[in-house]
Amino acid sequence: MTANLVLLGPPGAGKGTQAEILRERLGLEHLSTGDILRAEMKAGSELGKKAKEYVEKGELVPDEVIIGMIREKLLALPKEKGFLLDGFPRTVAQAEALDELLKEIGRELTAVIYLKVSWEVVRMRLTGRLICRNCGAIYHRVNKPPKNDMRCDICGGELYQREDDKEEVIKQRFEVYNQQTAPLVDFYRQKGILFEVNSEVSAEETFKQIENILNSL
Ligand code: AP5
Numbered sequence: 001m002t003a004n005l006v007l008l009g010p011p012g013a014g015k016g017t018q019a020e021i022l023r024e025r026l027g028l029e030h031l032s033t034g035d036i037l038r039a040e041m042k043a044g045s046e047l048g049k050k051a052k053e054y055v056e057k058g059e060l061v062p063d064e065v066i067i068g069m070i071r072e073k074l075l076a077l078p079k080e081k082g083f084l085l086d087g088f089p090r091t092v093a094q095a096e097a098l099d100e101l102l103k104e105i106g107r108e109l110t111a112v113i114y115l116k117v118s119w120e121v122v123r124m125r126l127t128g129r130l131i132c133r134n135c136g137a138i139y140h141r142v143n144k145p146p147k148n149d150m151r152c153d154i155c156g157g158e159l160y161q162r163e164d165d166k167e168e169v170i171k172q173r174f175e176v177y178n179q180q181t182a183p184l185v186d187f188y189r190q191k192g193i194l195f196e197v198n199s200e201v202s203a204e205e206t207f208k209q210i211e212n213i214l215n216s217l
Contacts (some may be wrong), residue, residue: 001213002082003028004107006089007129009115010101011173012122012129014199014206016113016138019086021207026214031073032086033066038162056163058172060090061182067097074101082110090181094134095188111190113210115199119174126170130159144203 005028007015016032023030037055040048047069054061070088077083089095102108117125128141130150134157139146146152150159166175188194197209 003110003217004060004083004102006085006109006112006188007087007115007200008112008178008181008188009199010117010122010181011170012125012193013115013117014125014203015086017203018206018210019084019200020138021203022084022210024104025207028082028084030084030086031070031077031087031088033070033090036069037061039108052082057162057168058176060167063091064094066090066094070098071101074105077105089184092183092187095184109182109193111213112184112194114185114188114194114196116196116204117150117199121200123167123170124163127167129162129165131162132157133160134158146168165211 003026005020005022009015016034018031019030022028037051038046041055042048042050042106047065050065051061058065066088074083085098089098117216125140125143128143130139130141130146130153131137132139132152133205135155137152137154138144139152139159150157164170185194195213197206197213199206
């Protein structure tokens with residue numbers, strides 16, 4: 001199935017988890033601004049150094065930096081495949097820039113999937129999240145524990161906790177989401193392409209809801 005999707009939702013809603021399932025089962029190209037920024041931070045690039053100041057405090061990286069970065073990636077996407085945007089757009093300015101970029105490359109969004117979760121679930125998910133340093137696979141100490149302590153089931157890489165998954169930073173990220181990203185729910189609802197999903201159920205049940213939406217389009 002070819003579709004061009006945005007995954008929208010607060011930190012810890014399960015965007016990365018669903019993106020991985022959608023990439024694997026539907027063959028969509030996955031673009032995550034958070035992953036791109038973390039790779040730049042790890043490489044110590046100029047962009048990475050600039051991003052670090054914001055990411056570690058739970059603030060958004062300035063729009064002009066993100067828009068320039070995602071533009072390059074969108075232009076490089078293979079035309080024959082659908083794509084999946086995870087963590088972008090995150091402000092109304094980014095959403096407007098995305099509209100322009102898509103016009104430029106002659107593509108349009110099929111649907112915006114809004115993953116709904118409460119603060120309590122966000123807090124529980126992010127304080128328990130573990131990520132593979134090598135392949136980026138996502139685990140959870142309770143919900144999806146690795147078979148071997150602190151090692152990735154897939155590649156054996158070391159698992160770590162993200163710097164911005166400390167409780168005080170999680171709170172800040174959730175507030176920033178409510179102030180700056182939540183308005184996108186109405187922005188896309190008005191365009192008639194917003195679909196809500198209950199993301200407090202298991203990852204598989206969440207995926208089933210997304211699959212049903214895509215089948216109904
Ligand atoms: P980013 O990396 O995009 O983080 P985020 O949006 O805060 O989202 P997360 O990655 O924390 O959560 P997720 O929804 O992907 O959840 P996951 O699937 O991992 O951004 C990080 C930072 O980069 C931002 O704060 C900002 O500074 C900057 N940035 C990025 N994009 C930007 C932009 N466009 N503009 C400006 N700045 C930008 O799941 C979480 C945990 O829950 C995991 O442990 C998982 O195993 C578990 N889990 C997931 N689903 C389920 C389920 N259904 N049931 C049980 N457990 C589950």
